Amino acid sequence: MNKVIDLRSDTVTKPTPEMREAMARAEVGDDVYGEDPTVNRLEALGAEMTGKEAAVFVPTGTMGNQVSIMAWTQRGDEIIVESNAHIFMFEAGGPAVLSGVQIRTVPGFRGAMDPEDVEAAIRPKDLHCPRTSLICLENTHNRSGGCVIPLDNMKAIYELAKQHGINVHLDGARVFNAATALGVDVKQITRYADSVQFCLSKGLCAPVGSLVAGPKEFVDRARKARKILGGGMRQAGVLAAAGIVALEKMTKRLGEDHEKARKLAQGLAAIPGLEIDMDTVQTNMVMVGTKGAGIDAAEFAALMKRHGVLFNWSTRYKVRMVTHNDVGFDDIDEAIRRVKEALGA
Numbered sequence: 001m002n003k004v005i006d007l008r009s010d011t012v013t014k015p016t017p018e019m020r021e022a023m024a025r026a027e028v029g030d031d032v033y034g035e036d037p038t039v040n041r042l043e044a045l046g047a048e049m050t051g052k053e054a055a056v057f058v059p060t061g062t063m064g065n066q067v068s069i070m071a072w073t074q075r076g077d078e079i080i081v082e083s084n085a086h087i088f089m090f091e092a093g094g095p096a097v098l099s100g101v102q103i104r105t106v107p108g109f110r111g112a113m114d115p116e117d118v119e120a121a122i123r124p125k126d127l128h129c130p131r132t133s134l135i136c137l138e139n140t141h142n143r144s145g146g147c148v149i150p151l152d153n154m155k156a157i158y159e160l161a162k163q164h165g166i167n168v169h170l171d172g173a174r175v176f177n178a179a180t181a182l183g184v185d186v187k188q189i190t191r192y193a194d195s196v197q198f199c200l201s202k203g204l205c206a207p208v209g210s211l212v213a214g215p216k217e218f219v220d221r222a223r224k225a226r227k228i229l230g231g232g233m234r235q236a237g238v239l240a241a242a243g244i245v246a247l248e249k250m251t252k253r254l255g256e257d258h259e260k261a262r263k264l265a266q267g268l269a270a271i272p273g274l275e276i277d278m279d280t281v282q283t284n285m286v287m288v289g290t291k292g293a294g295i296d297a298a299e300f301a302a303l304m305k306r307h308g309v310l311f312n313w314s315t316r317y318k319v320r321m322v323t324h325n326d327v328g329f330d331d332i333d334e335a336i337r338r339v340k341e342a343l344g345a
């Protein structure tokens, strides 16, 4: 069969040749002793780019979020997150297991919570109530199909959090996609969060790794939490070297992935029965409704797998397709062609 076109996630991207070379050449040391120069360079770069005091390199985005929650909260606290947030949906109950906190969800529109709803969810200082100690935002918002949380929304939530003495953590797994879509420096986004987690291993193509950035004291606690979770890595410079290429080079090419997503969305929207809300195609994801085509999302994914196009389903009648560095514009054309063929359109 022809080449398989993998649109399951931007996590499937392979390290670039430049990354491989940087990894081979990386100067390393024992990072648990703080002696890996390449990790130190990556952490300094990540802190500088996001306008934070310090950063710590972690193996995954999930660990990045979890060490952040561990560092900001105490057992019995409550944290506010959007109802479809990755932290709530896909981190295996980590906040309960690791931090002993409970989650209060607030519904959002395309991932953005109404600041009034957030404020209403903050607990009063009352003997009966848990303490609200953290608000988590997610930009771009994964479950809503990569939608960008507007800056004024982040600002409003950040300001009310500060009025209440509450910290804000940004799950910025794809925050560079958000910055690209908004046409702003990433600092314009991260300024509205006390801490941020961002992935090097998604659209930025590094094989492994995320960074957690924030105030130095917070990062020290997050580093300790990383150790508790067994995430203290030794000669991690071989991984950090790819992360440096990810930050210096790959953050600049994400616009291309967004163009590919628009092209894919336009091509699929023209197929009778498939439903796409073009307003939500803001970054590198396309959510495709399948109900009108009379097919379940899971069935559609299985059908297209047989035609060499891979993607995941998200709800009963919705699939998610993600563009990235390892699919070209010609692959997008080919994917559209194969979908047409498979649906007999």
Ligand SMILES: *Cc1c(COP(=O)(O)O)cnc(C)c1O
Pocket (backbone or CB within 6 Å): 059, 060, 061, 062, 063, 065, 086, 087, 138, 140, 141, 142, 171, 173, 174, 199, 201, 210
């Ligand atoms: C992927 C993702 C994560 C987790 O990253 P992993 O490296 O897969 O653990 C966290 N938050 C969001 C929004 C994500 O998309």
